[in-house]
């Protein structure tokens with residue numbers, strides 16, 4: 317393969333950045349041509365990824381879910397082979413796809429690859445933009461946490477998220493949502509709405525347990541209005557995915573979802589998408605995954 321390696325040296329707090337030369341060496345050892353692509357902005361990264369696809373190259377993203385998300389914008393629906401070298405903090409998408417979690421092992425697996433697999437992706441449209449995502453779109457409490465953490469300048473790293481969680485818990489209130497799942501319309505109050513192509517985000521939070529990226533469907537999790545205390549009690553259950561057994565949590569499966577609410581911004585793969593309303597569709601086989 318002729319590989320464009322989209323590398324985000326800041327992923328995973330930069331701890332894996334030093335492995336970049338070794339990742340390149342292992343990919344080359346498989347007989348592939350490798351160009352490292354770095355960019356000063358997300359948009360530039362996507363543009364370079366698209367250019368690589370136009371040039372007929374395979375794209376490999378080295379970073380976490382955010383970097384993978386950028387790579388997906390370039391390769392989705394094109395048939396271009398896409399590989400993931402996990403180097404982020406969470407790497408939820410790669411882990412859920414059963415890819416090697418270790419950075420160098422993943423590079424070796426890509427180098428030695430003998431096949432690609434078709435994986436579904438989700439396509440979200442709203443506010444005049446369209447984006448692809450691989451893992452989970454948040455449109456409730458978790459999206460507010462993400463939005464707040466993005467606005468904060470201090471502290472850096474996971475502490476920022478912990479502080480954002482506390483602040484959003486203090487500000488917790490339900491919102492009124494309008495949702496159309498395939499042909500069924502509903503209106504409800506909720507504190508949390510998440511839509512998954514795969515199960516988890518945030519380093520193993522299985523918020524949408526059972527989401528299968530090969531079934532042609534997206535999974536939806538909706539929580540009723542909950543008190544802070546109940547939300548905090550449910551939180552540890554999310555690691556096992558058992559929060560959906562709670563009667564206040566509902567799950568659905570659908571090919572297409574329309575979701576609207578006032579004052580809610582959607583986040584997907586941890587990246588800001590746009591304020592609701594949005595339409596989310598499952599696009600079967602949109603990703604040609606190496607591995």
Ligand SMILES: Nc1ncnc2c1ncn2[C@@H]1O[C@H](COP(=O)(O)OP(=O)(O)OP(=O)(O)O)[C@@H](O)[C@H]1O
Pocket residue numbers: 323324326327328329354355356357358361379380381382383384386403404405406407408519586587
């Ligand atoms: N070239 C770039 N310029 C600016 N930002 C980038 C670039 N490449 C990636 N990013 C952004 O950097 C952020 C962090 O990257 P990423 O999500 O890959 O790492 P992480 O947060 O450590 O991992 P994870 O999301 O798996 O926990 C993301 O928001 C991603 O979109």
